[in-house]
Amino acid sequence: MDAFPILLSFQVSLVATVLTLALGLPLAWVLARRRFPGHDLVEAAVVLPLVLPPTVLGYYLLVVIGARGPVGELLGGLGIELAFTWRAAVLAACVGSITLLVKAAQAGFEAVDRRLEQAARTLGRSEWNIFWSVTLPLSWRAVFAGTVLAFCRALGDFGITLMVAGSIPGLTQTMPLAIYDYVQANQMREANLLSLVAVVTALLFLLGLGRLARLRF
Amino acid sequence: MVKTILLCILTLAVSVESPAVAQPKQPVLTVYGAADLTFAFREIAALFEKGTGTKVVLVLGSTGNLAKQIEHGAPADVFFAANASFVDDLQSKGAVIPETRQLYAQGRIVLAVPRDSKLSIQRLEDLLRPDVKRVAIANPEHAPYGRAAQQALQTARVWDALKPRLVYGENIRHTLQFIETGAVEAGIVALSVADTPAIRHVPIDPSLHAPLNQIAAVVKRSTRPELALGFLQFVNGPEGRAIMKRYGFLLPGDF
């Protein structure tokens, strides 16, 4: 049995989680702290990836980033392949898990006393600075919980990844896809073994994260 | 400390190649194939690898899904469909090389039950019996073997009565799994995957459905069209045909 799917899955999930944080935290902050026309619509739209069937989500993504899609053509012209590569797996994992982070972070930010941010403003700090020195430290538990959830969701993504990255062994076949493949091919021994490894590794990782969180704070 | 970790992850993110992928020294051929080719192609691919020193990556699934992915740029070099219409569709979209289009097999469907089943199912009409609660076929929307199963059931005039009891597998492998695990009492699968100890099967009269002419073609985006064509010809050559025959496929020239 081959270790590639496990390594790929962890790599993809870590990168996807970073991407999720980079996109999701600003979005969560804007939703928490700013009212604008269409605010409620955006808030609802953020939940959509959780509501839509993964293969449907994956299909629409494929249409956009595939060889015939606008993004795919643009990137193709620049020599960058997206669909059917590990990068597409990252995109799939990110899309599938961003809702979890945004919702958790948004709730966390909203719970921070606005007057603390106002105080910081009067003391001369910029909005960016206030986010890092006041808002985030006071909401880190919510953000952390959201990140862990997003990471786990990224690790387990199946339907979206299958559509945009395909289940190409040795290239884009992540752990969930590999397990599914084994089951379909009736190779139950391999399927069970890979599942066991998946569960144990994920558990160890999460326990480690939990320990880290307690130590640091 | 947190910043350093973030930096590492970021570097990982912008790396162009996935470090997890070991760069193979040999040429790689990606073969997209219908699920019914699972067992046959494993052997054929192994043989081809040994003979040519090429690494063959097999991506198997339901013909319809694979075709859609190829349409959107999946990295297939050659595509072995379980019918003709999906290849025709790709051809009309300019996704395959028309000159390479060729028939490589004709499929057969069989009626199968789990090995330890107490039921005796010999004909399609037997599926209407009350102790047959669920029947599995591949999804007729995108799996040609599913479509053939539907046609056969319609010809035998049992389709309407049976419909409420049908369970659809994503592809032939998936359908086989339903039967193997006993999740369903009976099902219709490809002959080429039916030779597994977990099930018992009887043939279905091929005149009950449109012929499952399985077409293959080289994908236009392939970076190794000659190699792809070589593989296709290997499948249709003496060694390939021998293996295909063993798995119950009818071959061009034999029907």
Add this chain to the structure above:
Amino acid sequence: MLQLAVRKQLPGFTLDVAWEAGDEVVALFGASGAGKTLTLQCLAGLARPDRGRIVVNDTVFFDDATGTNLPSRRRRLGYVFQGYALFPHLSVADNVGYGLHDRSREERQRRTAEMLERLGLTTLADRRPRELSGGQQQRVALGRALAVDPELLLLDEPLSALDVPLRRQLRTELMSVLREWGKATVLVTHDLAEAFQLADRIVIYDDGRIVQAAPKSELLSRPASEQVARLLGVRNILRGTVLKATPEIIELSWRGYVLEAINSPTRTYLPLPGTEVAFFIRPEYVRLIRKDRPVDPGHHMNRMEGAVVREVDQGTNWTLFVRLDHAGAPTQGEHDLEIEVPKLVYEMLEIARDRRWAVSMHRGSIQVLPAA
């Protein structure tokens, strides 16, 4: 120097105020919801007025005519929030030094240490806000605001979160800090005593508008109108009819008595005879005439007689509610006048037992209020 004119519309409330102040302590006084904190927020740049102009020490903070709206962080101010808004995740020292992020490390440490010492917080430098008492938290909040050496200091109900004895003590401390600091300060409070003790000038808010802005000395003695007097919590606000008005005195008829009041030397008021006017006399200025002493017309002006119908123990004083003898309904419910006497006087004169008394009011203590 501070000039403020602000108009802001909120659902169900309009703020429309204008006032000025020099390098002094200004108290914005009024009931909750009158617009005081909103004004402070406009000053600080945390709320944006619809129209108006705010200028502090020649810097334009806001001007809707030119579209100027200086962001908070450029206004160089110190703001002590109601409830203090201390950063719970930072130590006392880090809280105090929070505004000094753009200085060098040494300067930051130096100024923080100085401020901590000035406010007696050095031993608490590493504690978290939640470990501190209310008074200590208030000092940290003050230190944080002052550490940046602001041009303007804003305080929102700085003492209201504390209990009474502590409040009194801190009021004194705060007063000395403010005096020492010496720059313009705007203070919001609903406590009159606090406003009087800490401020030089008082601006009275009522439902989004200013009813009077004046140095404090002028305020109690010369409220601009009956409304202001009521807002100041003045008691014994009464209504009488003018008999005669000259630049020196005003003669009124009230409850069948003729009262004589000195007219204001700075703001002579000459109502026509027959006009109904409001006037007040502060409870502590109504004199009980001792029965063992002779009546002295020079001292005992505006004499009246009546009986104590009710009294309330105020701790250090007694408030007596007196109903006068003349026929007619009493003007304030059950009583005509409220009188305040120190406990000693109450006991010496045996008021608990002896209920009938003659009272007098010096003509200088009767304040006639101009119509609002």
